[in-house]
Amino acid sequence: MAKQFEDKFHRKFYYLRLSITDVCNFKCTYCLPDGYKPAGQKNSSFISLPEIRRVVKAFADCGTTKVRITGGEPSLRKDFSAVIETVANTAGITKVATTTNGYRMAKQVDAWQAAGLTHINVSVDSLDPRLFHQITGENKFHQVMAGIDRALEIGYSQVKVNVVLMKDLNHQSLPTFLNWIKDKPIQLRFIELMQTGEMDTLFERHHVSGVAIRNQLIANGWLLKVRAANDGPAQVFVHPDYQGEIGLIMPYEKGFCETCNRLRVSAKGKLHLCLFGDRGVELRDLLNDDAQEPELIARIQSQLQTKAVSHFLHDGDSGITPHLASIGG
Structure with missing residues (x-):
C-alpha cells in the first residue's frame, strides 16, 4: 500500500465522498430552489466507470476504507448499480454508502444491495x-418512506436519515422525529443549515444551531457514542429506551474540522479538499490509464499539504460552493 493520505496537520483520510452527477430531480429550498440548471461547461461529461474505478483504487491504496457515492441525486445515473459494484469490488474498501433523496429506493434498493451497497x-x-x-x-413523501421501509425489510441493519434544521420550518419537530425512531433502527441526523454562495438570504432567515438539540438530548439521558476512524462528522447519541440514534452535524461549532477524515471528488473529476474550499484540483487527466496511479497519488498527496486547518464559514466565506449539489454535499 502507498503512504496513507495525510495532511500537514496529521489528519488522516479514510473516507472519500465521490459525486457521480450534479443533477437532482428535487428542488429543496436550501440547495436547488429553482431546480437543477446545467452549468454549461465544455467537456462537462460526468466521471465514467473506468475513471471511478481508477480514482477509488488510488484512494484505497492510500488507506481509504469508506466511499460515499453522492450527487446531486446519484440514482439518476442509469449505471448507478454498476458504480456501486465498481466501488464495492475495490480491494480495501469496506464501506460503500450512498446519500439519496430516496424517491427510487422502494423499486431499486434490492439491486443496490446486490451490487454491494452497505x-x-x-x-x-x-x-x-x-x-x-x-x-x-x-x-x-410516501414513496420515500416506502423506500426506507424496504431497505430495512431486506436486511439493512440501519438507515440514516438526514434532516437539515431550519428555523420556523422543522426545528421544533424533534418530538415527532423521536417518536418515529423509538422502535426503528434509524439514525436521525440533524444537519445545521450551511451558508453557500447562492443561499445567503435563506441562511440568515432559517439557520439554527444544533446545540439546543444536543443539550435537550443530554438532559433526557442520551449518551455520546464513540466515533470510528472512517465515520462522518456527526456526534452520535444513543439512548437505552430507543432503537434509533440521533446524530448532530454542527459545522459552526469550534473544533469541527479537527477530526476531518474525508476528501471529495466531484462528478467532473476534481479533488476538493473541503466542501467550502476555494478551488478544485483537476484529476481527470490522470484517470485515463491504470499506469497513471503513482502520478495521481502524488498529485493528491501534494495538494493535501495545502489543505487549510479549517473552513471559513464563521467568516461568511463558503468558498466556491454555489450550492450543496455542486460537489456532492
Whole structure:
C-alpha cells in the first residue's frame, strides 16, 4: 500500500465522498430552489466507470476504507448499480454508502444491495407530507418512506436519515422525529443549515444551531457514542429506551474540522479538499490509464499539504460552493 493520505496537520483520510452527477430531480429550498440548471461547461461529461474505478483504487491504496457515492441525486445515473459494484469490488474498501433523496429506493434498493451497497442515507426534512412537499418541491413523501421501509425489510441493519434544521420550518419537530425512531433502527441526523454562495438570504432567515438539540438530548439521558476512524462528522447519541440514534452535524461549532477524515471528488473529476474550499484540483487527466496511479497519488498527496486547518464559514466565506449539489454535499 502507498503512504496513507495525510495532511500537514496529521489528519488522516479514510473516507472519500465521490459525486457521480450534479443533477437532482428535487428542488429543496436550501440547495436547488429553482431546480437543477446545467452549468454549461465544455467537456462537462460526468466521471465514467473506468475513471471511478481508477480514482477509488488510488484512494484505497492510500488507506481509504469508506466511499460515499453522492450527487446531486446519484440514482439518476442509469449505471448507478454498476458504480456501486465498481466501488464495492475495490480491494480495501469496506464501506460503500450512498446519500439519496430516496424517491427510487422502494423499486431499486434490492439491486443496490446486490451490487454491494452497505450503508444508506436518505434525506427527509419533515415527517409531515405537506411540509416535505414545501421543502423539497416534490410530493414524494410516501414513496420515500416506502423506500426506507424496504431497505430495512431486506436486511439493512440501519438507515440514516438526514434532516437539515431550519428555523420556523422543522426545528421544533424533534418530538415527532423521536417518536418515529423509538422502535426503528434509524439514525436521525440533524444537519445545521450551511451558508453557500447562492443561499445567503435563506441562511440568515432559517439557520439554527444544533446545540439546543444536543443539550435537550443530554438532559433526557442520551449518551455520546464513540466515533470510528472512517465515520462522518456527526456526534452520535444513543439512548437505552430507543432503537434509533440521533446524530448532530454542527459545522459552526469550534473544533469541527479537527477530526476531518474525508476528501471529495466531484462528478467532473476534481479533488476538493473541503466542501467550502476555494478551488478544485483537476484529476481527470490522470484517470485515463491504470499506469497513471503513482502520478495521481502524488498529485493528491501534494495538494493535501495545502489543505487549510479549517473552513471559513464563521467568516461568511463558503468558498466556491454555489450550492450543496455542486460537489456532492
